[in-house]
Amino acid sequence: MRYPVRTTAIGALTLAFTGPVLADDHWPAPVDALVEQGLTIHGEFEAPxxxxxxxxxxxxxxxxxxxLPGGEHAIVGTLVDAEGNNLSEPELDKHVRAAQFAEVWQDLEASHWIADGAPDAERIVYTFTDPNCPYCRQFWQEARPWIEAGKVQLRHIMIGVLASDSPAKAAALLGADDPAAALNAHSGDGEEVAAGPQSREIEEQVYANNQLFDSLGFMATPTTLFRDGDRVDRIEGVPGPERLEEAMGGPRP
Structure with a gap:
């Protein structure tokens, strides 16, 4: 069983990266040594x-x-200035994670989800939802002010990971005549969805969502993803008040 984490926040997703790689067979010796040890170089930048x-x-x-100047030595780690500001993170965002974030967001868009909220909402938030997850229902409830104000569309990527009937329930919601109404009845009105048989296409959609959930290294439901500038941020479990406002893009309407 997967146990939800109440509030977990990270600024970057730690994922296998398959984005552009700098093509250069003539790295300075210390950098080349690190490449030989398994590092992949994605970008070069000027440093202080x-x-x-x-x-x-x-x-x-x-x-x-x-x-270092002279090209004979290299340091691996975090560079900070006199005020303690992390100078490495912005460069890693730009040169390593930018393509990663874009790829993750594209994978979320291409997944199989149920839209909760206005189609023209200014903010899109994705959340991995298991029909047997009480915390997913709690998050559904806590997101209502932003959804009902038309500010956020919450896209529920339906997965089945918590119980043996979770995949069938997820498929029943995805395959409903009106998936949004079915999810609202299940999450808001407490009408437990029946785990009835679905088409092979719908069952494969749930399987693909499960594969995406696992490939991203997630463990808890709900896991919610949203844009923070050029970054993709995530919250595992039900977010606290501050993190909820971050995910929703602003204060409670």
Whole structure:
């Protein structure tokens, strides 16, 4: 069973990155040594104190490399200024994560979801929803002010991971004559959806959603994703008040 995390916030998704890679067979020796150890270089940038920075990734995430003047030594890690500002994160966002974020958002758009809210809402939020998840129902309720004000469209990517009948219930919601009304009755009115047989196409949609959920490394339901500028942020479990406003794009209407 997957246990929801009440409030988990990260600024970046830690995912396998398959975006553009800098093509260069002539890295400075320290950078080349790191490439030989398994790092992939995605971008080069100017750094303070005469250093050259490189945005890199490996199997566990992203990292910044700083080549010292002279080109004989490199430092791997986070660069901060006199005020303690992290100078590495913006460069990693730009050179490593930008394509990653765009790819993730495209995958969410292409998934199989039920729209909750106005089609012309100014903000789109995706959430992975299991029909047997009480926290998903709680999140549905807490999002009502933004949904009813027409400010947010919440797109429920229906998955089946919590119980043996979760996939069938998710398929029943996706395959309903009016999926939005069926989800509203299930989440808002407490009308438990019946796990009836569905077409092979609908069953495959649930399977594809489950695969996406797993491929992104998620564990809790709901897991909610939204844009924060050029970034894609996520919340696992039911968000607290501040994080809820972040996800919804502003204060409660």
């Amino acid at each position: 104190a005469g250093m050259t920075g490189y945005g890199a990734s490996h199997s566990a995430g992203e990292v910044a490399i700083y080549l």
